[in-house]
Amino acid sequence: MDRTLPLRAFPPPDDRDLVARCVSGDRSAQRRLFENEKRRVHATLFRILGPNQHLDDLVQDVFLAVFRSLHSFRGEASLSTWVDRCAVRAALAHMRARKGRQPLELIADNVASNDPSAERRALAREATRHLYAALDALPPKQRMAFALSAMEGRDVAEIAQLMGATAVATKARIWRARRYIERRARVDPVLAEYLMAARRAEPAEDGEDRR
Amino acid sequence: MSDLRLPVEVDPWSDGRWSRVERELFDKLDGSDAVAVALERRRAVRRSVVLGGALAATAVAAAVVLLRPAGILRSSERMRVVTTDSASEVTVGESSLFVAPRSLVMVSGDDEHGVDVVLDRGSVTCEVAPRRGRPPFVVDAGDVRVRVVGTRFTVARDGADALVAVDHGAVEVSARGKVIMMHDGERWPQPIVSAGPESAIVPVSPTAAVEPLSLEPLPTPVPQEVSPVVGPAPRPSLATPSRGRAATVPLPPNAASTEESSREKHPPADETFSASEAPTAHPASAQAAYEAAARIEKMRPDDAATLYRKVIAGNTAWTPSAMFALGRLEAERGQRQEATDLLREYLARYPHGINADDARVLLQRMQ
Numbered sequence: 001m002d003r004t005l006p007l008r009a010f011p012p013p014d015d016r017d018l019v020a021r022c023v024s025g026d027r028s029a030q031r032r033l034f035e036n037e038k039r040r041v042h043a044t045l046f047r048i049l050g051p052n053q054h055l056d057d058l059v060q061d062v063f064l065a066v067f068r069s070l071h072s073f074r075g076e077a078s079l080s081t082w083v084d085r086c087a088v089r090a091a092l093a094h095m096r097a098r099k100g101r102q103p104l105e106l107i108a109d110n111v112a113s114n115d116p117s118a119e120r121r122a123l124a125r126e127a128t129r130h131l132y133a134a135l136d137a138l139p140p141k142q143r144m145a146f147a148l149s150a151m152e153g154r155d156v157a158e159i160a161q162l163m164g165a166t167a168v169a170t171k172a173r174i175w176r177a178r179r180y181i182e183r184r185a186r187v188d189p190v191l192a193e194y195l196m197a198a199r200r201a202e203p204a205e206d207g208e209d210r211r
Numbered sequence: 212m213s214d215l216r217l218p219v220e221v222d223p224w225s226d227g228r229w230s231r232v233e234r235e236l237f238d239k240l241d242g243s244d245a246v247a248v249a250l251e252r253r254r255a256v257r258r259s260v261v262l263g264g265a266l267a268a269t270a271v272a273a274a275v276v277l278l279r280p281a282g283i284l285r286s287s288e289r290m291r292v293v294t295t296d297s298a299s300e301v302t303v304g305e306s307s308l309f310v311a312p313r314s315l316v317m318v319s320g321d322d323e324h325g326v327d328v329v330l331d332r333g334s335v336t337c338e339v340a341p342r343r344g345r346p347p348f349v350v351d352a353g354d355v356r357v358r359v360v361g362t363r364f365t366v367a368r369d370g371a372d373a374l375v376a377v378d379h380g381a382v383e384v385s386a387r388g389k390v391i392m393m394h395d396g397e398r399w400p401q402p403i404v405s406a407g408p409e410s411a412i413v414p415v416s417p418t419a420a421v422e423p424l425s426l427e428p429l430p431t432p433v434p435q436e437v438s439p440v441v442g443p444a445p446r447p448s449l450a451t452p453s454r455g456r457a458a459t460v461p462l463p464p465n466a467a468s469t470e471e472s473s474r475e476k477h478p479p480a481d482e483t484f485s486a487s488e489a490p491t492a493h494p495a496s497a498q499a500a501y502e503a504a505a506r507i508e509k510m511r512p513d514d515a516a517t518l519y520r521k522v523i524a525g526n527t528a529w530t531p532s533a534m535f536a537l538g539r540l541e542a543e544r545g546q547r548q549e550a551t552d553l554l555r556e557y558l559a560r561y562p563h564g565i566n567a568d569d570a571r572v573l574l575q576r577m578q
Contacts, residue, residue, distance in 0.1 A: 030240065034233060046221045051325050053346045056228070060236045067240055121351055122317065122329045128219055129324075150217045178215055198217050 015079035023071050034063055037083045044084065047151040048091045048144060050132030062090045081161070088144060088162045095140040127194035134184045134191060138177055145170050146177030222347065222358070225383045225390055292316045294333070305340035306348060311367075325349070334367035339380075355399075358383040364393075375399040497522050497529040504533070508540060516540055531557065535566040539573060547577055 021029035041062050045055055052058075065086040073082055135143050141163065148159045160170040185192040224232075292301055292310050301308040304322035314333020320326040325346030328335065339348045339359045348359035352366045352373030362380020366373050375384055376398045384391050384399050393399060504518035519540065522533035538553035554570045561567060 027237070031233070031237070034236065038229065038232075042224065043221045047219050050219075051222070051346050053323070053325075056232050056235075059232055060239070063236050064239060122319075122327065124220070125327060126319075131217065131219075150215050151219050153216060194217070195215070198215065201216075201218070 015073075016075050019070050019073050019075075019079065022067060030067060033066070033079075037066075037080065038063075040080070041083060041087050044087050044152060045091055048088075048147040049094065050128065050135070054094065058090055058094060062087045065090060077161070081158075085162050088148075092140050092144055095143065123190075124194075127190050130188055130191045131181075131194060134181055134188070135177075137184075138180060141165075142173045142177040142180075145173035146181070149174045150178070223385065223390055225358075225392055227381075227392055290318045292318065307338045309336040309338075311335065320346075322346075327351070330366055330368050330373070332368050334365060336363065336365040336378075338363045355384060355386045358385065497525050497527040497533075500525075501529045501533055501536070505536065508536075512540060512544060531561045531564050532566065534560075535564070535570055538570065542573055542577060551577060 018029055018033055022033055038059065042055065042059055045058050045062070046052070049055070049058075062083070063086075066083055069086070070082075073079070135147070138146070144163060145159055145165075148154045148162065149156070154162075156167050156170050156174070159165075159174075160167045163170065165173075181191070182195070185195050290301065292299055292308075292315070294310050294312050294314050296312050298312055299310045301310065301316075301318060303318060303320070303326050306322075306326065308316065308318065308328065310316050311334040314335060315331040316333075316335050317329040317331065318326070322340070322345055326348045328337070328348075328350040330350055330352040335350065337348070337350065337359065339362055350357040350359070350366050352368050355366075355373040355375070357364065357366055357373075357375055359380075359382050362382055363378040364380070364382050365376045365378070367375075372386075375382070375393060377393045377395060379395050381392055381394050384393055391399075500518050500522050504515040504522070507518075508515040516537060519533045519537035523530050523537065534553055534557045538550050538557060541547075541553060542550035551574065554574050557564065557570050558567060558574075564570075
């Protein structure tokens with residue numbers, strides 16, 4: 001019996017190959033890694049931190065951390081997970097550095113418009129601002145766990161792995177954050193409406209890739 | 212505990228922004244310690260300037276609060292600016308908005324948190340301080356979003372769409388998932404159909420099909436669902452107001468459509484339309500008649516239909532748009548047979564016309 005595996009003319013380089021080339025200082029490999037991961041990193045940071053004037057710097061910080069620590073990559077997790085961990089660490093550091101600063105101010109004025117779609121978008125952005133203003137009050141790890149769960153759609157085990165925590169602790173953080181957000185929604189009609197809309201939309205999104 | 216999912220729309224970055232981030236990242240990585248140190252120093256300077264400026268700002272803030280003129284926006288406010296016959300000026304942080312006459316604009320945010328401008332109707336010219344390192348300055352006009360890099364530009368509403376003209380600097384325009392950069396002197400005319408479940412099929416007037424110079428044309432989206440339709444507002448001109456004077460940014464010149472159908476061409480703007488044929492408003496041209504019909508469609512659909520018929524009968528370059536608009540109007544009014552006949556005739560005469568895709572969608576829906 002022929003046990004020879006079929007040869008591929010151009011085998012796709014796996015994570016280890018790419019990592020090895022990056023570690024050796026191969027700029028094209030580093031650029032490729034950046035190209036592969038940049039949009040996901042940006043989206044993750046955006047969802048965790050909200051609209052933020054430091055996102056450019058943060059994306060750079062994440063990839064600097066990735067390239068500087070790649071030599072310790074053992075391939076036990078995927079490269080994407082490794083990059084995500086760097087993103088989570090950078091976001092946590094950013095949140096800690098900003099702790100105590102003035103949270104976003106809320107805009108509670110009623111918006112009247114003749115254009116339903118523009119108004120809806122403006123309200124959606126306003127609701128997002130309310131959400132991030134509420135998240136600003138949470139401890140960084142709670143906020144991180146909640147954002148990865150609710151906004152990024154990751155499961156508890158993955159979040160625990162990314163944050164270097166146990167599943168139980170992660171679950172507790174998500175639960176506390178969620179309880180806080182729901183409490184906050186009781187006195188914030190914009191946030192309440194946003195949560196209600198999200199719940200209504202949930203069944204339709206089942207099975208979709210939320211990331 | 213069931214999982215709570217909160218959708219957050221991520222603002223896409225332009226290729227230019229990604230290039231800058233990549234360039235700076237690899238400058239740092241290049242080991243060019245000098246570059247890395249310089250960048251780090253620049254950040255430190257930025258921080259120290261912020262710290263140093265904070266004291267001065269605190270002192271100034273009290274004066275600003277007390278002496279604030281009506282047109283300056285604080286971050287906690289949402290300002291609604293409605294102009295009648297004269298223009299108005301609003302200051303948001305380091306940026307200024309010149310709201311044209313008969314416009315409605317809602318403004319919120321500030322330089323620290325980002326500025327949102329929703330243009331509900333009319334036109335607004337924005338003079339925006341460079342955004343480098345700061346959250347975006349965004350203008351929403353219907354289905355079009357303009358994200359500012361630092362510039363002076365004008366956005367004018369046109370139904371669900373918008374016209375954008377950049378005087379200097381650069382802006383990002385995103386519409387239907389596509390992002391393009393616009394630079395000095397460029398203009399962005401609009402595509403045809405508003406996509407999405409809430410969108411309406413709006414007939415495209417011939418002037419709307421003018422291709423922008425050196426700009427990547429947007430693809431024509433195929434609407435999944437069509438909701439009841441509102442008539443298009445007349446295409447506004449991109450008049451750029453300025454302090455003390457009114458400068459006019461001309462619209463792109465009319466040009467022949469690139470569509471295969473040579474019959475559906477763009478007319479000169481002042482193409483004559485027999486005044487005797489126009490029933491109620493006696494518009495002076497086919498374009499004026501078409502636009503008048505679009506304007507009164509909601510309030511006086513019968514008169515609008517009559518006007519559209521006159522434009523169709525005039526057999527000018529506005530005929531295709533009027534034919535589609537009338538078909539759509541009849542569909543809205545429940546005149547299925549009439550609508551079907553008109554839309555079929557439109558497709559037979561202009562199978563590659565600007566509104567052909569929309570006509571097919573409408574026909575499908577009626578069937």
